[in-house]
Amino acid sequence: MRLDGRTAIVTGGGSGFGAGIARAFAAEGATVLIADLNGGAARTVADGIGGHWTETDVGEDASVARLAFEASDRLGDVDILVNNAGITHLPQPLEEVSEDDFDRVLRVNAKSVYLTARHFVPAMKARGAGAILNIASTAGLSPRPGLNWYNASKGWMITATKTMAVELAPAGVRVNALCPVAGETPLLASFMGGDTPENRERFLRTIPLGRFSTPQDMGAAAVFLCSDEASMITGAALEVDGGRCI
Numbered sequence: 001m002r003l004d005g006r007t008a009i010v011t012g013g014g015s016g017f018g019a020g021i022a023r024a025f026a027a028e029g030a031t032v033l034i035a036d037l038n039g040g041a042a043r044t045v046a047d048g049i050g051g052h053w054t055e056t057d058v059g060e061d062a063s064v065a066r067l068a069f070e071a072s073d074r075l076g077d078v079d080i081l082v083n084n085a086g087i088t089h090l091p092q093p094l095e096e097v098s099e100d101d102f103d104r105v106l107r108v109n110a111k112s113v114y115l116t117a118r119h120f121v122p123a124m125k126a127r128g129a130g131a132i133l134n135i136a137s138t139a140g141l142s143p144r145p146g147l148n149w150y151n152a153s154k155g156w157m158i159t160a161t162k163t164m165a166v167e168l169a170p171a172g173v174r175v176n177a178l179c180p181v182a183g184e185t186p187l188l189a190s191f192m193g194g195d196t197p198e199n200r201e202r203f204l205r206t207i208p209l210g211r212f213s214t215p216q217d218m219g220a221a222a223v224f225l226c227s228d229e230a231s232m233i234t235g236a237a238l239e240v241d242g243g244r245c246i
Contacts, residue, residue: 003029006029014040015036015185026051033070052074087105106153109153131226147191182203211242213240
């Protein structure tokens with residue numbers, strides 16, 4: 001029960017890695033609020049772990065402000081914030097990505113971290129404690145052709161993690177990131193340019209351990225980084241990628 005008595009918010013927790021993190025947190029004793037654009041999915045996961053849920057657009061300031069209000073009402077102080085919500089564009093040459101797709105990727109993958117910081121960091125600083133976990137990607141460390149602006153958004157998230165960590169450390173707030181390789185999530189088909197046996201085989205050949213990241217992998221790593229066991233770790237971008245970035 002490494003998170004016993006803690007409260008946590010997981011954005012994008014209605015599916016994939018976010019759901020795995022939410023379940024792992026609950027299993028370790030945390031009370032979890034799942035925030036997802038898909039309210040039905042958030043409710044399903046929350047009901048399964050005895051947690052809370054709310055429908056949130058993480059790229060909209062008013063929606064994140066409502067999330068902060070609801071979190072205060074339901075959880076009280078927020079100990080852990082996981083910025084997991086994310087999207088991508090289809091693999092294509094960088095000059096062919098539409099402006100709308102570019103704006104959407106940066107809105108969800110980058111602006112959301114800024115907005116949650118605005119609404120949750122002040123209370124953490126006032127209490128002198130807190131853990132923030134940003135879900136980045138191996139794409140931000142070792143970019144591959146085709147997912148160009150998605151790569152850039154995740155590289156931004158890694159740098160944001162480090163700048164947040166160095167600024168918030170004196171206030172007792174730790175900030176880390178996880179960098180998974182692709183996994184069994186709603187984004188997998190987009191990453192591979194279509195979910196076919198051939199694309200899966202080709203992708204898996206790039207991962208030394210020979211498998212995708214799983215929600216359970218992410219949950220275990222997230223529990224560690226957000227627990228007291230990692231009290232001396234801040235500004236890290238931990239690769240949960242089966243060796244792909246080697």
